[in-house]
Amino acid sequence: MKSGIVFEDKLTKGLNIYFKKVGIGKTSAGADKKGKTAMGLQLINFIINGSSAEGVTPPILYGILRASGSVFVGSEFVGGNNLWPVTEGEATPNTSYSSSDDNVTIGFNTAYATKLHETDWIPGQTSEQSGDTGNKFVEKHLKSDGKVLLGLYSDIIKQESGG
Numbered sequence: 001m002k003s004g005i006v007f008e009d010k011l012t013k014g015l016n017i018y019f020k021k022v023g024i025g026k027t028s029a030g031a032d033k034k035g036k037t038a039m040g041l042q043l044i045n046f047i048i049n050g051s052s053a054e055g056v057t058p059p060i061l062y063g064i065l066r067a068s069g070s071v072f073v074g075s076e077f078v079g080g081n082n083l084w085p086v087t088e089g090e091a092t093p094n095t096s097y098s099s100s101d102d103n104v105t106i107g108f109n110t111a112y113a114t115k116l117h118e119t120d121w122i123p124g125q126t127s128e129q130s131g132d133t134g135n136k137f138v139e140k141h142l143k144s145d146g147k148v149l150l151g152l153y154s155d156i157i158k159q160e161s162g163g
Contacts, residue, residue, distance in 0.1 A: 022160060031156055031159075031160030032157070034160060035153040036153065037071070037073050039150075039152055040072070040073060040104040040105075040106055041071055042148075042149060043104075043106055043142075044070075044106050046141045047137055048069065051141065051145050053148065055132045056136070057130070057132045057134075057137055058133065058137045059116055059124070059127040060130050061127070065108060065112070067081055068094075069081045069107070070107050070108075070109060071105070072099060072103075072106075072107075073101070073103075073104055074099055074102070074103060077094075077095040077097070080106075117135060118135065118136075120135055
């Protein structure tokens with residue numbers, strides 16, 4: 001026996017229009033990519049320069065580690081702070097990476113970046129003068145600045161989608 005109630009799905013069509021508008025589910029498109037790019041670039045900036053929520057930065061001697069950051073949205077290099085002139089034996093900016101379009105990835109491209117992030121060490125003279133260096137410089141910013149970064153992403157989605 002059939003009931004007299006008829007259901008019409010208007011939500012799916014509207015969501016599909018919205019997702020298309022913001023670029024969700026599409027490679028390199030729309031507000032989704034724009035928001036992820038801004039979020040990744042802001043994170044690398046917070047790590048290098050400190051933020052109001054977390055002041056720690058990578059150590060500095062010649063600036064190679066601080067200048068070796070890269071940001072990717074999916075597999076696309078979207079920028080970073082690759083300002084150090086590349087010479088043999090120094091940091092080589094990483095512009096090649098493979099990942100899902102859903103991911104924002106930041107990385108530091110020196111042989112010693114992981115060691116300085118993961119271990120406890122005593123700052124050298126230049127780092128001491130900087131006054132803000134320490135280990136776990138990526139992890140601390142992810143924890144302290146996560147809400148600001150997600151807010152930046154959501155503000156861009158809202159602005160770009162008209163919502």
